Amino acid sequence: MQGIVRAVRSWQETLKIAISQHSCRRETNQVEKLFEGSDLGASSSMLKGLENISVAEIVSSKGDGSIGSPWLSCRANDTAIDAVQNMARNNIGSLVVLKPEGQHIAGIVTERDYLKKIIADGRSPIYTKVGEIMTSEDKLVSVTSDTNILKAMQLMTENRIRHVPVIDGKLVGMISIVDVVRAVVEQQNGELKRLNEYIKGEYY
Secondary structure (H helix, E strand, O other): OHHHHHHHHHHHHHHHHHHHHHOOHHHHHHHHHHOOOOOOOOOHHHHHHHOOOEHHHHHHHHOHHHOOOOOOEEEOOOEHHHHHHHHHHHOOOEEEEEOOOOOOEEEEEEHHHHHHHHHOOOOOOOOOEHHHHOEEHHHOOOEOOOOEHHHHHHHHHHOOOOEEEEEEOEEEEEEEHHHHHHHHHHHHHHHHHHHHHHHOOOOO
16 A cells, blocks of 8 residues: 555656656646645545556557557567657557567567667667567566556556556557546546535435
């Protein structure tokens, strides 16, 4: 539980970093308000609600049933320039790197990998392969479909990452920090709606 508390306390700063990459300012402002006002940001009731949300619900809401499609994945022998252009075309920050045999994950490549290992190092994106810059399978931080969203939040915060693959034996989806932001906002909005309905007498 202490790990989750630490994750919540640092979440506001993590959200600011994520939003600079993903233009979800309105949602972030809502979430920042949730964490203001107390040690945990006046969020004990919100935390209780989030305990019932699993990663599977986020994956389902995203419609990530098409794992392996070109917009979501690439191969280790693809060039770095192809991978980053794929991300740019589809407004995403990462690609799953799949093994040749299909839906088993070999690693993940992100926009941060491209900046640090191509741009900063002065390497050619045309001749550098994805396999040379990706985070390999043995170093991946991942979750399963039944992982609690608070645990996912904790893992992302403690490891300073913004994208986490969902693996149930094989790859079933991907979640990002923005997905978690939206889940938090939607959960809190639901609580506010139920409270308003109660006040208006719509509950008996």
